[in-house]
Amino acid sequence: MLTFENPAISFKNVTKKFGEHVILNDLSFDIARNKITTILGFSGAGKSTLLKHILGIIQPTSGKVFVLGQDLESLDKVQLREFRRNFGMLFQYAALFDSFTAEENVAFPLQEFTSLTKAQITEKVKDLLLSVGIKEESFKKLPSELSGGMRKRVGLARGLALSPGIMLYDEPTTGLDPITTKMVNNLIVETATIHKDREMTSVIISHDVKATLEISDYVAFLDRGTIIEYLPVSDFKNSTNPLVQEFLRL
Numbered sequence: 122m123l124t125f126e127n128p129a130i131s132f133k134n135v136t137k138k139f140g141e142h143v144i145l146n147d148l149s150f151d152i153a154r155n156k157i158t159t160i161l162g163f164s165g166a167g168k169s170t171l172l173k174h175i176l177g178i179i180q181p182t183s184g185k186v187f188v189l190g191q192d193l194e195s196l197d198k199v200q201l202r203e204f205r206r207n208f209g210m211l212f213q214y215a216a217l218f219d220s221f222t223a224e225e226n227v228a229f230p231l232q233e234f235t236s237l238t239k240a241q242i243t244e245k246v247k248d249l250l251l252s253v254g255i256k257e258e259s260f261k262k263l264p265s266e267l268s269g270g271m272r273k274r275v276g277l278a279r280g281l282a283l284s285p286g287i288m289l290y291d292e293p294t295t296g297l298d299p300i301t302t303k304m305v306n307n308l309i310v311e312t313a314t315i316h317k318d319r320e321m322t323s324v325i326i327s328h329d330v331k332a333t334l335e336i337s338d339y340v341a342f343l344d345r346g347t348i349i350e351y352l353p354v355s356d357f358k359n360s361t362n363p364l365v366q367e368f369l370r371l
């Protein structure tokens with residue numbers, strides 16, 4: 122098992138049960154700072170559940186989750202809400218607000234969580250959208266008027282609005298065509314590396330093996346609530362674990 126000094130995220134003996142059903146089984150592992158870590162696994166393995174523990178959306182039945190050294194369970198509701206500013210999140214379908222334009226979507230977290238003026242928000246939104254490759258002519262378009270790839274870009278710009286130290290991606294390329302998939306993967310790498318002057322830890326939940334091998338620094342394989350392999354990407358390709366090998370052949 123990989124261990125890191127001063128990890129971004131740390132699971133310590135985390136078990137999660139829904140009723141009698143054990144979803145995460147005594148999970149202990151670290152996620153490195155400023156790296157791209159992908160958690161692979163078959164559907165139903167517990168990947169999204171794991172991600173929700175990182176966000177503090179759900180709590181372990183037993184064990185602890187530390188994010189940036191902070192024990193999430195020691196935070197009250199208000200502190201947790203504030204703490205979530207450390208996270209940017211890109212969901213499978215970008216999860217934009219349908220009735221908001223591209224720029225309104227990106228402005229939303231800035232209006233909710235900062236005391237920036239209207240003019241400052243306009244300026245910041247413009248920078249963010251341009252940085253993910255959305256041109257000004259599309260700023261006032263609704264999500265329904267944007268392509269799947271452009272919606273992803275807008276979703277990413279919104280995720281980056283509060284300058285999070287940790288970006289979380291849940292199945293970012295599932296359901297996308299190959300070209301858009303490549304674009305999103307490039308965007309993830311650019312996002313992780315462009316902000317060299319500050320922290321950017323990326324955690325990706327995925328079952329896209331090819332993309333994972335191309336863009337990750339570290340890869341964990343989650344199977345029925347247990348991490349059965351966790352290696353630097355170059356070693357992961359040579360894993361001798363039969364389940365991992367099966368997955369790699371898909």
Ligand SMILES: Nc1ncnc2c1ncn2[C@@H]1O[C@H](COP(=O)(O)OP(=O)(O)O)[C@@H](O)[C@H]1O
Pocket residue numbers: 139144162163164165166167168169170171
């Ligand atoms: N809120 C919940 N209540 C009960 N069971 C759940 C809940 N969330 C997830 N599960 C179950 O946990 C298992 C893992 O789900 P999930 O974490 O979504 O897997 P993955 O993202 O790897 O596909 C599934 O069997 C799912 O039905």
Ligand SMILES: [Mg+2]
Pocket residue numbers: 168169170
């Ligand atoms: Mg999932």
